[in-house]
Amino acid sequence: MGYEITRFNDEVDEELMCTICGQVLESPVQIRQCEHCFCGSCVHEWFKHQQVCPVDRNPVSPVEDLIQPPRILRNLLSRLKISCDNKDFGCTTVVRLDSLGAHHNECLFNPKRPVPCDKGCGLVVPLDEVPKHNCVQELHKLLNEKSERVDELVSKVDNLELQLNDQYREILILKEIVRSMRTSVCGSLSNTDETEKAIQTVRWLSTLKSARVRRWGGMISTPDAVLQAIIKRALGDSGCPSHLLTELMANAHERRWPTGLSTLETRQMNRRRYEQYVTKRVPGKQAIVIMASENEHMGEAMIVSPGLVMIFAHGVE
Incomplete structure (x- = not known):
């Protein structure tokens, strides 16, 4: 739609008129063959x-x-003199057509001119909305929009975390396969059996939730037979592969722990390192599983193969 001809002070040549709307050309285009121009x-x-x-x-x-x-x-077209869009609101300015856009943005009579709120919220609002502007309502709306945006970002982060966890599990499977193939020697089981065991181990670990120990001082280093039986049953119910179950429970006692944990004195010395363990919780129990494959960074003094179970009186989340 073109510019209304009544807005121009001088007579406008009909060559500058759009034959479709009958107004002065606005953002004109030309048909290549016949050279007719239109808005x-x-x-x-x-x-x-x-x-x-x-x-x-x-x-x-x-x-x-x-x-x-x-x-x-x-x-x-650019040289034509045109009255401001806001003439009906009191503006008497006449400008060249090519300067109309710049003037409109700065025109003091423009009802949509953005102005800062003078009530203290700091928002910029259109001039004609100032009388009905509600700072609390607008800030609440802005806060909701930001909150929705944060929720979207959190959702994206969660999805990325799930993808990374899937990739991490795949890496662990490959890692266990490689480790089992390297360590497998002549014995009762073939390399294929070792590989299958490694896969079972990683799949089981992926079902356990990560654990957080709040009170490492609650560690039970010499659990009795009844307590060990309770933890063993919980591990079995969680799907722990049978080839791991016996070894893990045997390693639940300090006599099978690595040198960095084997005595009360060494446990006190290494207490600050405990937070570096990658731990998985035994479902429903105050106990954790620390697998060697996930804790190679801890060194031989702090981990034993294939892993160990730590039982606590309290403090496991």
Whole structure:
């Protein structure tokens, strides 16, 4: 839609008029073959119904046949003097057509001119919305939008974490396969059996939740037979592979622990290192599993193969 002709002080040449809307050309385009010019919005709306020139009715391709009008026509348009869009609101300014956009953004009579709220919220609002602007309501709305954005980001992070966990489990499986193939020697089991055991181990570990120990001082280093039986049953119910179950429970006593944990004195010395363990919780019990494959960074003095079970009086989350 073009500019209303009544907004111009001088007489406008009819060559600068759009034959579709009858107004002065706005964002004009030209048809390549016949050189007829129209408002960009007018001719695109026209082509939604029929793809012919509005003047001579010759076929037109909207994609290939529309071009920019010649410079002389654009210059003639830019020099026309036009009244401000906000004339009805009190603005008496008359500017060149090519300066209309810049003036509109700065016009003091523009009802949509952005202004800072003078009530203290610090938001920028359109001038005509200032009287009904509610700082508390707008800030609450802004807070909700930010909260929704944070929720979206948290959801994306959670999805990425799940993907990373899946990749981590796959890496562990490959790692266990490689380790089992390297360590497997002549014995009762073939390399294939060792590989299958490694896969079972990693799959089981992936079902256990990560544990957090709040009170390492609650560690029970010499659990009695009854306590060991309770933890062993819980491990079995969690799906712990049978080839691991016996070894892990044997390693639940300090006599099978590595040198860094084997005595009360060494446990006191290494207490600060405990937080570096990668731990999995025995479901429903105050006990954790520390597997060698997940704790190679701890060194031989702090881990034993294939892993160990630590039982606590309290403090496991």
